[in-house]
Amino acid sequence: MSAILETSELPAVFDGVKLAAVAAVLYVIVRCLNLKSPTAPPELIYQDSALARFLLKSCPLLTKEYIPPLIWGKSGHIQTALYGKMGRVRSPHPYGLRKYLTMPDGATATFDLFEPRSEHCTGEDVTMVICPGIANHSEKQYIRTFVDYAQKNGYRCAVLNHLGALPNIELTSPRMFTYGCTWEFGAMVSYIKKTYPQTQLVVVGFSLGGNIVCKYLGESQANQERVLCCVSVCQGYSALRAQETFMQWDHCRRFYNFLMADNMKKIILSHR
Numbered sequence: 001m002s003a004i005l006e007t008s009e010l011p012a013v014f015d016g017v018k019l020a021a022v023a024a025v026l027y028v029i030v031r032c033l034n035l036k037s038p039t040a041p042p043e044l045i046y047q048d049s050a051l052a053r054f055l056l057k058s059c060p061l062l063t064k065e066y067i068p069p070l071i072w073g074k075s076g077h078i079q080t081a082l083y084g085k086m087g088r089v090r091s092p093h094p095y096g097l098r099k100y101l102t103m104p105d106g107a108t109a110t111f112d113l114f115e116p117r118s119e120h121c122t123g124e125d126v127t128m129v130i131c132p133g134i135a136n137h138s139e140k141q142y143i144r145t146f147v148d149y150a151q152k153n154g155y156r157c158a159v160l161n162h163l164g165a166l167p168n169i170e171l172t173s174p175r176m177f178t179y180g181c182t183w184e185f186g187a188m189v190s191y192i193k194k195t196y197p198q199t200q201l202v203v204v205g206f207s208l209g210g211n212i213v214c215k216y217l218g219e220s221q222a223n224q225e226r227v228l229c230c231v232s233v234c235q236g237y238s239a240l241r242a243q244e245t246f247m248q249w250d251h252c253r254r255f256y257n258f259l260m261a262d263n264m265k266k267i268i269l270s271h272r
Helices: 002-033 050-058 076-086 141-152 183-195 208-219 239-246 250-270
Strands: 097-102 108-114 126-131 156-161 200-206 227-233
Touching (some): 108 141, 126 141, 156 183, 183 200, 200 208, 239 250
Parallel strands (some): 126 156, 126 200, 200 227
Antiparallel strands (some): 108 156
8 A cells, every 4th residue: 555655646746846847947048048137228438528428419229228129139148149140131242342452571461342332421431441350351241231231321341351261361471360460450441541532431340350440549649540430349358357257157158268269270270
């Protein structure tokens, strides 16, 4: 009789295990998707100036509460994976001309030049000089999307291809792009200034490119000539401190460190 009683209790035990497993999975999903994190407006840090007041007045979106898409919109991991691997349903393919510049050490710098498809709202000639993120180039989806939008609004775009990042462009000197080298970006800007003496510049950098463009503008006051403004998107301000962060497992940071290091290894090995 006791054996029969023990056997009849087993289904209840299994049901409890299943319930605990389901609860654990739901907890992980809620944590990973950040479903409980509240929405809020962006935190703005700026100096009170005429330019800052103009930007706030012209871009009211900066002070509004950001409401992300449901379910997956609060997770930076999923946003990165979806856009990085899938991109937009119909990613634009702007047409540009590839330019080649020979550097003093024999390296061959390349950038793609895209002409505007409409007149700028000011009626003036404005060129965006764009520096992509680490190991990126003009053929990446986020760059194509950005350039397409800029062209439609009357901007000429010049996009730097980081040295060694394009698989079909061989290195002609024993070096590739680095975190702080501004030589190729400076050569591209000089070409634009010389070729279009009437144009004004908007400097744009993404991630690693943000470091490069800010460093370039700070290296010499002459580099700031004809520059209307600089936009740094998702810039990492300290490479050394960021590396310490990337060694942590919190929020899967070490996993991203592995992915970026693996990408860099593939680029290096492709030029061996």
